[in-house]
Amino acid sequence: KAGVTQTPRYLIKTRGQQVTLSCSPISGHRSVSWYQQTPGQGLQFLFEYFSETQRNKGNFPGRFSGRQFSNSRSEMNVSTLELGDSALYLCASSLDGTLYNEQFFGPGTRLTVL
Amino acid sequence: AQTVTQSQPEMSVQEAETVTLSCTYDTSESDYYLFWYKQPPSRQMILVIRQEAYKQQNATENRFSVNFQKAAKSFSLKISDSQLGDAAMYFCAYRSPSISGNQFYFGTGTSLTVIP
Numbered sequence: 001k002a003g004v005t006q007t008p009r010y011l012i013k014t015r016g017q018q019v020t021l022s023c024s025p026i027s028g029h030r031s032v033s034w035y036q037q038t039p040g041q042g043l044q045f046l047f048e049y050f051s052e053t054q055r056n057k058g059n060f061p062g063r064f065s066g067r068q069f070s071n072s073r074s075e076m077n078v079s080t081l082e083l084g085d086s087a088l089y090l091c092a093s094s095l096d097g098t099l100y101n102e103q104f105f106g107p108g109t110r111l112t113v114l
Numbered sequence: 115a116q117t118v119t120q121s122q123p124e125m126s127v128q129e130a131e132t133v134t135l136s137c138t139y140d141t142s143e144s145d146y147y148l149f150w151y152k153q154p155p156s157r158q159m160i161l162v163i164r165q166e167a168y169k170q171q172n173a174t175e176n177r178f179s180v181n182f183q184k185a186a187k188s189f190s191l192k193i194s195d196s197q198l199g200d201a202a203m204y205f206c207a208y209r210s211p212s213i214s215g216n217q218f219y220f221g222t223g224t225s226l227t228v229i230p
Contacts (some may be wrong), residue, residue: 003158033217043205043220056217090159097216099147099209105159 002026004093004106012112018079021109025072025093031055032074033103034066037088046089049074050097078111086113116141118208120221127196128229134181135191135224137206144168146210148182148189153223154202162204165189193226201228 005024013019025032033056034046045058049068066076072093078085088110092103117140127133139148150162165173165182172180177197181190193200206221 035218042222043218045217045219048217058217088157092159099211099216102161102164103218105151107156107158 004091004104006089006091006106006109008109009107010110010112012114013081014114015081015083017081018077019081019111021076021078021089021091021111023074023076023091023093023106025074025091026104029093029095029104030072031094031097031103032068032072033092033094033097034074034076035090035092036060037090037108038086043090046076048097055097081113083113085111087111116143116208116210116219118206118219118221120204120206120224122224123222124225124227126227126229127193127200129196129198131196132192132194133196133226135193135204135206135226137189137191137221139187139189139206139208139219141187141208141210143210146208148180149207149209149218150178150180150189150191151205151207151220152200152202153205154199159205163191196228198228198230201226 031050033048048056052068063079068074088108090108092105094103095101146167149164163175177194203223208219
């Protein structure tokens with residue numbers, strides 16, 4: 001079974017631009033969560049999608065948004081990029097997002113904002 | 115709010131020796147899970163071990179074991195017979211079925227170096 005894939009792996013943008021990151025979960029998994037990883041703040045939860053609905057959201061500004069498609073693939077969008085958005089963005093998938101089912105992480109997308 | 119603290123930013127261990135990574139957490143909930151994740155330089159987070167709070171027995175996975183002290187809210191990871199492939203960033207994490215919805219709360223990580 002293929003693991004969680006994220007595209008692109010690397011991205012360079014300038015301030016003010018917007019960006020879309022993609023996450024394809026493991027086949028059969030319906031829950032996708034997104035995390036931002038920075039040296040200063042560590043790993044912080046962005047949001048979780050389950051069956052095309054946002055089920056949970058972290059404490060991030062509205063510039064960060066996401067969606068999930070019927071095939072469980074998820075995209076994350078960041079508008080009006082700021083320098084502080086430079087980070088590794090990780091997605092994780094699980095069967096249903098409950099505690100009892102393991103979450104599997106993707107390799108991440110490294111976003112650099114210049 | 116739930117917080118997870120890893121007080122050791124960096125640790126090193128000689129190959130074949132044993133090392134213990136520390137983690138403490140703060141919560142008022144009784145039902146939760148604790149995890150240790152490994153993130154090698156390739157960046158893919160890998161689950162090392164997990165512990166359900168209601169289980170008193172410490173979890174063990176081959177060379178990895180935990181010391182779970184629920185009253186002290188402590189959850190340390192012991193790596194025995196350390197190998198070069200164990201070198202990575204290790205994250206302690208907490209999850210609970212609270213109103214915040216199963217999200218992970220991560221510590222800031224401990225970078226483990228294995229010395230040949």
